Amino acid sequence: MFWEKEFETLRRKDLEKLQVDRLKKTINQAMESPFYKELYAAKGITAERISDVKDIRELPFTTKQDLRNHFPYGFLTQPKKEIIRLHSSSGTTGNPTVIFHNRHDIASWANLMARSLFCAGIRDTDVFQNICGYGLFTGGLGFQYGIERLGCLSIPAGAGNSLRQIKLMRDYGTTAIHAIPSYLGRLYEVFQAEGLDPRKDTDLRIFVIGAEPHTEEQRRRIEEMFGVKAYNSFGLSEMNGPGVAFECTEQAGLHIWEDAYLIEILDPETLEPVPDGEFGELVMTTLDRQAMPLIRYRTRDLTRIIPEPCACGRTHARIDRIAGRSDDMFIIKGCNVFPMQVEGVLLRIPEVGSDYRITLEEINGADEMIVEVEVKKDWFNGDIARLEKLTRVITSQIRDEVLAKPIVRLVEPGAIPKGKGKAVRVIDKRKQIATQIQTT
Amino acid sequence: MFWEKEFETLRRKDLEKLQVDRLKKTINQAMESPFYKELYAAKGITAERISDVKDIRELPFTTKQDLRNHFPYGFLTQPKKEIIRLHSSSGTTGNPTVIFHNRHDIASWANLMARSLFCAGIRDTDVFQNICGYGLFTGGLGFQYGIERLGCLSIPAGAGNSLRQIKLMRDYGTTAIHAIPSYLGRLYEVFQAEGLDPRKDTDLRIFVIGAEPHTEEQRRRIEEMFGVKAYNSFGLSEMNGPGVAFECTEQAGLHIWEDAYLIEILDPETLEPVPDGEFGELVMTTLDRQAMPLIRYRTRDLTRIIPEPCACGRTHARIDRIAGRSDDMFIIKGCNVFPMQVEGVLLRIPEVGSDYRITLEEINGADEMIVEVEVKKDWFNGDIARLEKLTRVITSQIRDEVLAKPIVRLVEPGAIPKGKGKAVRVIDKRKQIATQIQTT
Ligand SMILES: [Zn+2]
Ligand SMILES: [Zn+2]
Numbered sequence: 001m002f003w004e005k006e007f008e009t010l011r012r013k014d015l016e017k018l019q020v021d022r023l024k025k026t027i028n029q030a031m032e033s034p035f036y037k038e039l040y041a042a043k044g045i046t047a048e049r050i051s052d053v054k055d056i057r058e059l060p061f062t063t064k065q066d067l068r069n070h071f072p073y074g075f076l077t078q079p080k081k082e083i084i085r086l087h088s089s090s091g092t093t094g095n096p097t098v099i100f101h102n103r104h105d106i107a108s109w110a111n112l113m114a115r116s117l118f119c120a121g122i123r124d125t126d127v128f129q130n131i132c133g134y135g136l137f138t139g140g141l142g143f144q145y146g147i148e149r150l151g152c153l154s155i156p157a158g159a160g161n162s163l164r165q166i167k168l169m170r171d172y173g174t175t176a177i178h179a180i181p182s183y184l185g186r187l188y189e190v191f192q193a194e195g196l197d198p199r200k201d202t203d204l205r206i207f208v209i210g211a212e213p214h215t216e217e218q219r220r221r222i223e224e225m226f227g228v229k230a231y232n233s234f235g236l237s238e239m240n241g242p243g244v245a246f247e248c249t250e251q252a253g254l255h256i257w258e259d260a261y262l263i264e265i266l267d268p269e270t271l272e273p274v275p276d277g278e279f280g281e282l283v284m285t286t287l288d289r290q291a292m293p294l295i296r297y298r299t300r301d302l303t304r305i306i307p308e309p310c311a312c313g314r315t316h317a318r319i320d321r322i323a324g325r326s327d328d329m330f331i332i333k334g335c336n337v338f339p340m341q342v343e344g345v346l347l348r349i350p351e352v353g354s355d356y357r358i359t360l361e362e363i364n365g366a367d368e369m370i371v372e373v374e375v376k377k378d379w380f381n382g383d384i385a386r387l388e389k390l391t392r393v394i395t396s397q398i399r400d401e402v403l404a405k406p407i408v409r410l411v412e413p414g415a416i417p418k419g420k421g422k423a424v425r426v427i428d429k430r431k432q433i434a435t436q437i438q439t440t
Numbered sequence: 441m442f443w444e445k446e447f448e449t450l451r452r453k454d455l456e457k458l459q460v461d462r463l464k465k466t467i468n469q470a471m472e473s474p475f476y477k478e479l480y481a482a483k484g485i486t487a488e489r490i491s492d493v494k495d496i497r498e499l500p501f502t503t504k505q506d507l508r509n510h511f512p513y514g515f516l517t518q519p520k521k522e523i524i525r526l527h528s529s530s531g532t533t534g535n536p537t538v539i540f541h542n543r544h545d546i547a548s549w550a551n552l553m554a555r556s557l558f559c560a561g562i563r564d565t566d567v568f569q570n571i572c573g574y575g576l577f578t579g580g581l582g583f584q585y586g587i588e589r590l591g592c593l594s595i596p597a598g599a600g601n602s603l604r605q606i607k608l609m610r611d612y613g614t615t616a617i618h619a620i621p622s623y624l625g626r627l628y629e630v631f632q633a634e635g636l637d638p639r640k641d642t643d644l645r646i647f648v649i650g651a652e653p654h655t656e657e658q659r660r661r662i663e664e665m666f667g668v669k670a671y672n673s674f675g676l677s678e679m680n681g682p683g684v685a686f687e688c689t690e691q692a693g694l695h696i697w698e699d700a701y702l703i704e705i706l707d708p709e710t711l712e713p714v715p716d717g718e719f720g721e722l723v724m725t726t727l728d729r730q731a732m733p734l735i736r737y738r739t740r741d742l743t744r745i746i747p748e749p750c751a752c753g754r755t756h757a758r759i760d761r762i763a764g765r766s767d768d769m770f771i772i773k774g775c776n777v778f779p780m781q782v783e784g785v786l787l788r789i790p791e792v793g794s795d796y797r798i799t800l801e802e803i804n805g806a807d808e809m810i811v812e813v814e815v816k817k818d819w820f821n822g823d824i825a826r827l828e829k830l831t832r833v834i835t836s837q838i839r840d841e842v843l844a845k846p847i848v849r850l851v852e853p854g855a856i857p858k859g860k861g862k863a864v865r866v867i868d869k870r871k872q873i874a875t876q877i878q879t880t
Contacts, residue, residue: 135574148524148546
């Protein structure tokens with residue numbers, strides 16, 4: 001079952017042909033903007049140079065800083081009259097990043113959202129409660145237009161007020177929800193405080209979760225609490241917002257819509273492509289946006305292509321859940337490592353408590369990754385053999401994940417100092433200055 | 441200049457013919473809902489009985505209580521599968537009121553909103569900042585869809601954060617704004633605090649204000665502060681939300697879209713029609729809503745038809761700004777009086793201060809309306825003749841407005857006791873129990 005079978009199941013060869021056609025159109029369109037016009041003229045770039053998707057590698061990158069430097073209209077290809085909406089980052093000082101959409105862009109986005117929701121098993125018979133801020137944040141209107149395009153009964157609930165959210169769910173028989181994962185734990189607590197069990201007292205069946213990094217374990221916990229299937233949604237405001245990549249019912253990676261986006265996975269250091277299956281930075285080119293196309297936009301999001309074809313029949317590539325930001329990446333023993341990878345391993349080990357810390361330092365002339373791991377309260381009973389066994393398990397699992405062997409040190413609960421706000425996960429003593437990497 | 445000339449300038453005769461056709465369709469559609477099916481069957485009502493718009497008077501009224509009693513699906517004419525959005529009143533206890541829309545209804549609403557904005561002089565070249573809560577509140581999505589339908593560049597700013605609102609206006613050259621009138625005073629203060637003058641430091645030219653009762657004087661003040669034209673918007677959630685009636689550039693009453701709504705102005709006591717030009721309760725019937733038509737819905741809003749044809753060429757009736765709620769109305773000396781009428785008179789008199797109070801009581805066997813009016817600080821200088829003159833002016837102006845002669849008593853500033861929260865404007869001693877009427 002597909003929303004648009006002809007696009008979603010296109011043979012790779014035909015999909016690439018479509019991408020080449022659209023990329024050429026996009027380059028021509030982009031050259032209507034001051035930024036690309038000047039940049040491409042200076043480098044002698046024209047659409048004629050493209051005859052294969054790989055030819056995109058000859059084009060320069062676009063960065064968030066470019067967007068800021070050419071704020072607000074440097075990337076706009078059309079007169080303001082043609083534009084029907086903007087979404088912009090918040091803040092009251094400095095240049096925000098802004099994306100402009102014409103009528104075609106809004107319709108195309110709504111269609112991609114509808115395709116995404118359909119792909120996760122949502123149908124026009126569903127009652128879809130969008131628990132998400134509206135306004136300039138793209139999650140509100142992005143989902144709203146997609147839900148209506150698909151034909152669900154939409155409940156534009158907005159964010160917050162859990163009691164009211166629960167009342168809406170029960171009043172109108174909500175079956176599907178979009179929310180950020182960290183909210184769902186709180187929502188569940190309110191269900192419990194009200195003496196309600198979402199598994200029995202609601203019709204919920206599908207959650208769409210995104211906009212926040214989360215692990216497979218968090219997903220499974222949400223599924224169990226609410227008795228639903230939870231699907232990953234990926235998007236970023238520069239690429240519209242939600243509707244970029246979405247999990248199908250296989251729950252094995254997110255299909256990224258390759259008729260609308262040309263993707264590359266590059267080594268963030270060398271900016272060369274990594275082989276399929278390896279982690280790198282996602283670089284994206286819009287293929288169906290008119291008002292403000294972006295070419296080779298460096299998302300800074302880290303992911304990998306899942307190489308095998310998906311059982312669902314969709315031919316569009318799958319990406320893995322976002323493993324962090326390329327700015328967070330560190331290199332140890334020649335391996336690119338992202339803190340989220342280490343965190344993912346630790347979360348799967350039941351004996352592990354709530355905190356960990358990675359320290360990178362030179363020991364006896366070699367760079368080492370020291371991973372301090374808090375064990376659960378009362379787990380350590382004085383049995384040294386037990387301690388050593390767990391240390392070995394964690395060491396080997398991290399090595400399997402990141403390919404570099406860590407030095408694992410188990411510590412008592414609370415032994416890792418808590419900072420204010422977000423936890424500092426990585427301390428890099430090799431560079432003499434502490435690189436503070438923050439994860440949620 | 442019209443958005444849809446063929447509808448907006450329809451000759452009255454043809455407009456009424458269209459209304460009759462649509463009313464019959466609406467009755468048939470309504471009878472697909474449990475509520476109207478039962479009600480009309482019991483009363484033997486069918487669409488065949490309608491051959492003139494006046495025949496609507498044979499149909500029973502629908503009230504908010506009906507909506508609550510048959511919550512949530514009693515008024516729904518179609519399976520949930522056909523519905524793509526609901527808007528519902530907030531609150532976590534009791535039955536809210538909910539309105540369901542199918543795809544046609546959402547498109548029709550967006551079109552009425554676009555027509556409304558166009559009517560107030562807004563064009564696809566405008567940059568429209570919607571300063572208004574999104575989500576279940578109808579102002580957010582209602583305006584959003586209309587702005588995009590018209591083709592403006594929409595900025596879905598949401599409510600609050602004045603500094604950010606101002607930055608958005610200046611970053612993107614906002615020319616038009618939708619906001620509630622009470623917010624605009626605060627917004628102006630923030631402009632001032634930032635050392636900015638909206639007349640010089642922005643491109644603002646048109647404001648759309650609604651959702652809150654306000655006076656002509658408040659409108660003029662807003663226009664002066666910001667150097668804009670401000671237009672009244674009227675809507676209520678049961679009739680979609682915004683887009684029901686809107687001022688044209690004549691600023692002389694709000695065109696109510698009679699191809700989408702059949703309106704009646706009734707005496708709230710007798711429920712008989714009042715003559716054109718006289719105030720009464722607005723009763724509305726949807727003519728272009730499929731999922732949830734409402735027939736003879738008692739809005740409780742008080743207004744009047746402005747009888748003369750409008751200079752703009754639109755043939756759809758104009759209503760006056762809302763003069764209050766029918767629940768607020770009192771009868772004195774045989775006249776229907778609404779506190780907003782008295783307030784409107786007082787606001788036009790420069791010597792009058794910030795507070796007033798109306799007391800209804802029997803004096804020497806006759807019911808009297810006593811209006812206590814605070815004068816401005818330091819206005820009374822001991823000159824009795826000046827006092828008497830102002831009293832006479834206020835008395836005659838109130839009598840001209842409400843047709844009943846009041847007893848006016850001028851008092852010192854602060855003499856009228858302030859309650860917590862909203863001011864108590866009317867005390868009815870005739871009934872022995874104080875009727876507390878709250879106005880903003
Ligand atoms: Zn799949
Ligand atoms: Zn007019």
